[in-house]
Amino acid sequence: MLPRSEVTLPVGVQLPDDPYASPSGGHVVPVRLLTDQGTMDVSTALEVFVPEVRGVSVTPVGSWRAYQGTPNEMHLQVLVRDRSNIVQERAVWLTHDAGPAITYVNVGQPALMMSSGSAVPVSLTVRFDPGATPEEHLVRLRVHDGTGLLKEVELPVQVSLPELKLVGDLEVRATQDEGHYAGGEASIYVVTGSVENTGDRYLDFAKVEVYDVSGGTPVSLGYVPIYDLPAGSSRNFRFTIDRAQPGDNTVMAHPSAPGTNGDPYKDSLQSRFEAEAVTPAPEGPLVFFVFAVALGSMAGLVAILATEAGRFALLALVVIPLYTRLKPEQVTDHFIRGQILGYVKANPGETYTHIRKALKLSNGTFVYHARILETQGHIRSVKDGANRRFYPADMRIPSEVKDVELNQVQRLIYTIVMEYPGISQTKIAKMVKLAPSTVNYHVNIMTKVGVIERKRSGRLSLCFATEDAD
Known part of the structure; x- marks a missing residue:
């Protein structure tokens, strides 16, 4: 340059390919002019404005059947990730629609607070019409913010439709149900029968729901979970009615499974029985346990109760009655034990605390029924640090093998x-x-x-x- 001359120079600024590497708004870019000797002569700063880039991605993570609840129900999980360069948190919301074969869709978190780079897992529950055909169906999920639609994805879901029905006789009989307490003026009765899978698809879970229809309107009494039902196979079931009211009773047993086709009352069987008033059984003797606490203080007991593994072990001693004796076929016909077994099969490796809270059970109730399931060989539990984790009895625990399926x-x-x-x-x-x-x-x-x-x-x-x- 000549003395007192002026030259206009173009300055190019390139943003990274990653849209949220440069936040939106103004940025200062320092500029230096150097002499040919390399010494700084003049310095200044240019302000560069980066426009907002909006966008999200929706990645399917997995899908699984409901382990309990309504038949024809599936759960999906997606990962919603903010692909914008907006650093301030902003609200985004999710909407959906689906084809006529899908009667219900619920988004676990319909509104999210997101910012650049954040990611949130979102669960969806999809329920099919009982007459849905087995081809693939679509759920359309849309993500919006204040400027409009950001993303629309189609999530494929498919339901298998094996035919499931009751076969044989449904027997209702009185029993001296050893290990159960018949309180009040009521009789204990047991409903027994058999379920056959006459379809051509394997069922990992089915259930027989039992209803009291004495008053005309069905009232659910609970259900019996049935696992691992290959095509063409059958399983016996057993359901205990421990609060049958005196007089004429009519019960209905209805089989169902995720993807079962047909009328809700098709293949259901009804049985009637006469329940007689019974004298309440006397209460069992109280059993007291004396705990010797080391160091002459309660510190040892406090330390035990501080971990869930310790609480489980301690309550297993106190809660399990000494007089309880259950026949093997009576172990899984209890509603709460069915819930626990179903949850453990659907969530192997879950902790004592998470299972108890998910099923809304007290410490004593959970320990009592979990201990029965474990001693009878239906589940296993292992200590993991301060936690205790539960697995199906036939599952290889991750610490024992290397080829475990990811949950x-x-x-x-x-x-x-x-x-x-x-x-x-x-x-x-x-x-x-x-x-x-x-x-x-x-x-x-x-x-x-x-x-x-x-x-x-x-x-x-x-x-x-x-x-x-x-």
Whole structure:
């Protein structure tokens, strides 16, 4: 340049390919003019305005059948991730519609607060019409914010339709149901029968619902869960009615399963029986337990009660009555035990506290029924640090084998690790909104089965999918 001359220079600023790497709004870019000797002559600053980039992604994580509740019901889970460059939290909401074969869709979190880079798992419940055909159906999920529609995705869902019916006789008979207490002026009766899967598809879960129809309007008495019902096979069932009122009673047993086709009362059988008033059984003797506490204080007992593993072990001693003796076929016909067994099969590895809270059971009630299921060989529990985790008896526990199938939480974690190689467990916990200890438990399992590899970086534990671990 000549003295006192003026030159106009174009300055180009390129944004990163990642839309949320540069937040929207004004940014200051420093500029320096150097002499040919490399010394700074003039410095200034340019202001660059980055426009807002809005967008979200919706990634399906998994789907599974309801382990209890309404037949023809499926659960889906998707991961909604903010792909904008807007750092301030803003509200987004989800809407949906579906074809005529789907009668009900519920979005667990219809409104979300999101900002650049955040991700939120969202669960959906989809219920099919009883007459739905087995082809694939679509649920359309839309994500909106204040500017309008951000994303629309189609989620395929499919229902299998095996025919399920009751066969043989439905027997209702009086019984001296050993180990159960007949309180009040009521009789104990047992409903027995057989369920056959006459379709051509395997059923991992079915149930026989029992209703009291004495008054004309069906009143649910509970259900018997039935697991692992291959095509062409049958299973016997047994349901205890422990509060049958004196006089004429009419009960109806109706089989159902996720995807069962047909009329709600088709293949149902009715039985009548006469219940007689009975004298209440006397209460059993009280049994007192004396606990010797080390160090002459209550510190040992407090330490035991501080962990769920300790609470379970202690309550198992106190709550299980000494006079309780159940026949093997009576173990799973109890409604609460059916709930616990179904939940454990659907959520293997879940902790004592989570199962109890999910089923809304007291400590004593849960321990009593879980202990019966465990002693009779239906479930297993293992101590994991301060927690106690429960598994189906026929399932290989992750600490014992390497080829364990990932559950829904683990699939969600794996999806995040695939998208963000080297992400820390702390960030994963924030994204999936779970406690760090829970995420650490699942990552430990995934590390053992070889789908995730961890590397230390200072105090952080970084996670990689095994194909990205190099």
